[in-house]
Amino acid sequence: MRIKTFQADTMQDALAQARAELGEDAVVLNSKHVKAGGVLGLGALTRVELMAAVDDVADQPQTPKTESIPHPIAVNSKAAATAYGGTVSAQPAAIAESESEIRQIRSDLRNLSEVVKKLLTYQPQSTETNQPLLVRLGVDDDIARGELSDLIDIDNSVELASALAGKMQAFVAPPLHSGRQVIAIVGPTGVGKTTTLAKLAAKFAIEQGKKTALVTADTYRIGAVEQLRTYARIMGLPLEIALSPDEVSAGVEKHSDKDIVLIDTVGRSQRSDEHLAELAAFIMAGAPTQTYLCVAASQSRAVQAEVIEKFAVLSPNKIAVTKIDESLDRGSLVNLPFRSGLPLVCSTMGQNVPHDIEFADAGTMAGLVTEVVQ
Numbered sequence: 001m002r003i004k005t006f007q008a009d010t011m012q013d014a015l016a017q018a019r020a021e022l023g024e025d026a027v028v029l030n031s032k033h034v035k036a037g038g039v040l041g042l043g044a045l046t047r048v049e050l051m052a053a054v055d056d057v058a059d060q061p062q063t064p065k066t067e068s069i070p071h072p073i074a075v076n077s078k079a080a081a082t083a084y085g086g087t088v089s090a091q092p093a094a095i096a097e098s099e100s101e102i103r104q105i106r107s108d109l110r111n112l113s114e115v116v117k118k119l120l121t122y123q124p125q126s127t128e129t130n131q132p133l134l135v136r137l138g139v140d141d142d143i144a145r146g147e148l149s150d151l152i153d154i155d156n157s158v159e160l161a162s163a164l165a166g167k168m169q170a171f172v173a174p175p176l177h178s179g180r181q182v183i184a185i186v187g188p189t190g191v192g193k194t195t196t197l198a199k200l201a202a203k204f205a206i207e208q209g210k211k212t213a214l215v216t217a218d219t220y221r222i223g224a225v226e227q228l229r230t231y232a233r234i235m236g237l238p239l240e241i242a243l244s245p246d247e248v249s250a251g252v253e254k255h256s257d258k259d260i261v262l263i264d265t266v267g268r269s270q271r272s273d274e275h276l277a278e279l280a281a282f283i284m285a286g287a288p289t290q291t292y293l294c295v296a297a298s299q300s301r302a303v304q305a306e307v308i309e310k311f312a313v314l315s316p317n318k319i320a321v322t323k324i325d326e327s328l329d330r331g332s333l334v335n336l337p338f339r340s341g342l343p344l345v346c347s348t349m350g351q352n353v354p355h356d357i358e359f360a361d362a363g364t365m366a367g368l369v370t371e372v373v374q
C-alpha cells in the first residue's frame with residue numbers, strides 16, 4: 001500500500017491531487033485543516049491536508065513511506081470523506097456511502113432484535129395439544145394406546161363419546177343384583193364414603209322404594225355416627241351402630257327383612273396393613289353381597305393405584321369414583337375400572353345428597369369423560 005499526504009486550499013483540490021497521483025482507487029485515510037505560512041502563527045493560511053492511500057500495483061511508482069492504516073473512505077467517489085479528526089466540509093458521495101452502510105447496519109440490528117424478541121417469547125408448542133383427544137381428556141396414555149387404541153385417532157368429542165361408550169360397556173355394572181343386597185362401602189379416609197352411602201340410600205329407598213337399613217361400623221371418628229344418623233333421620237331409615245365385628249353381624253341380621261342393607265366403614269389409610277386387616281374383620285362379619293371401593297378422582301394416579309392395590313384385601317367387587325368435580329379431568333372414570341379390573345358402579349360429583357351421584361351406565365360415563373351430554 002502506498003500512502004501519501006496532500007495539501008491544498010480546498011478539499012476538492014486535495015482530492016484531485018490524490019486521484020491524479022494515486023489513481024481512482026485511492027482512499028482517504030485522514031484529513032484535517034492545517035495552518036500554513038505566516039510568522040509566529042500570524043498571517044498563516046488555513047489549508048486542507050489529506051492523507052490518502054492506494055494498494056500497490058505494478059504500473060504505479062513505489063514510495064518508501066509506510067504508515068499504519070486507519071479505516072479508509074474511498075476517494076474515487078468524486079468528493080471526499082467527512083474527514084477523520086478533521087473539519088473538512090461535507091463530502092456528499094462518501095457520506096452517502098457511509099449513510100447507506102449505517103442504514104444497512106440499522107436494518108440488520110432491527111432484524112436481529114426481532115429475532116431475539118421472537119426467541120425470548122418463543123414457547124414450544126405444548127405437547128398437550130399434540131396428544132390424542134382421549135389423553136387430553138385424562139385417560140392414561142398406556143390405556144389410550146393399549147386397550148383403547150381403536151379410539152386414539154378420534155379427535156371429535158361427540159364421536160369419541162359414542163365410541164368410548166361402546167368400550168365402557170364391559171367396565172360398568174349396575175348397583176344392585178337380584179335378591180337382597182348387603183353392600184359395604186370401603187375406602188381411604190375422607191374420600192366420600194359416608195356421603196356416597198347416603199346418596200345411594202336415598203336412590204334405593206326414596207327413588208326406587210326399596211326397604212333399606214343402614215349399619216355403621218365407623219365409631220372411630222368423632223362425629224361419624226352423628227353424620228350418618230342425621231341422614232338416616234332425614235330419610236326415615238333405621239341405623240345400627242356397630243362397635244365390633246359381632247355387632248356388624250348382628251346389625252345386618254336384624255334387618256334381614258330389608259331389600260338393602262348399607263354398611264358404612266371407617267376410613268383407613270391404604271398404607272396401614274394393620275388397620276386394613278382390622279377393617280377386613282368388620283366387613284367379613286357383615287357378609288356383604290357386594291363391596292364398593294370408593295376412590296377419589298381428585299387423588300393422584302399413584303395414590304389411586306396404591307389404594308386399589310392395598311384395598312384388594314377387602315375383596316371389593318365394584319369401584320365408586322368420587323369427587324370427579326374436584327378433579328382436573330374425568331379420566332379416572334376410565335382409568336380406575338381399566339386398572340383395577342373392577343366395574344364402575346357410580347361416580348359422585350359434589351356434596352349435595354342425594355343429587356350429586358350418577359349410576360354408571362356406559363353412555364353416561366363416556367359423556368362425563370368427554371363432556372358430551374349423552
Ligand SMILES: Nc1nc2c(ncn2[C@@H]2O[C@H](COP(=O)(O)OP(=O)(O)OP(=O)(O)O)[C@@H](O)[C@H]2O)c(=O)[nH]1
Nearest residue numbers: 189190191192193194195267322323348349350351
Ligand atoms: N366435592 C365433593 N365433595 C365430596 C364428594 N363426596 C363427598 N364429599 C365431601 O367430602 C368430605 C368427606 O366426605 P365423607 O363422606 O365424610 O368421607 P368419608 O370417606 O366417609 O370420610 P371418613 O369416614 O372420615 O373416612 C365431606 O365434606 C363431603 O361433603 C364429592 O363427590 N365431591
Ligand SMILES: [Mg+2]
Nearest residue numbers: 193194218224
Ligand atoms: Mg365416613
